[in-house]
Amino acid sequence: SQTIHQWPATLVQPVGSPLSLECTVEGTSNPNLYWYRQAAGRGLQLLFYSVGIGQISSEVPQNLSASRPQDRQFILSSKKLLLSDSGFYLCAWKPGRTYEQYFGPGTRLTVT
Template sequence: SQTIHQWPATLVQPVGSPLSLECTVEGTSNPNLYWYRQAAGRGLQLLFYSVGIGQISSEVPQNLSASRPQDRQFILSSKKLLLSDSGFYLCAWSSKGPGKAFFGQGTRLTVV
């Protein structure tokens, strides 16, 4: 069966520090991968979307970047965190086609 792992679950980082959140998927190949950010009252905002290794689409301009070094690995990064980067970050995967997405348990990032 397929599973998705996202870590860490919580993270407190100072302003200006770097960030690396990792997401891996097991039990499937060539998935579409997503990074979403959730802020209170704003739903889920799609940050990055990847259909294959090295293929990243950025949905909104921001202080973050994403990489897909391997088929089932998706990394969210920042060189210097801002206070506004605080939020709940969710990784997800889906098969090709219009089917459902599967979500990780999320990372609560607090920038102080």
């Protein structure tokens, strides 16, 4: 069966520090991968998606970037965090021929 992992689970970082969040999927190959941010327990905003290794599409201009160095690995990064980057970051994957996405456990980021 397929599983999705995210780490760390929680993170507190000062303004101006770098960020690296990691997401990996097991038990599948060539999944579509997605990064979302959720503010204040409300709806999810799509940040990045990837349909293959090295292929990244950004949905909103922001202080963040994403990379997919391996088929089942998706990384969210920032060189210098802003207070507004605080939130709950969720990674999701989708099997190629289905509509539904499956979410990882998320990372709660607090920028101080």
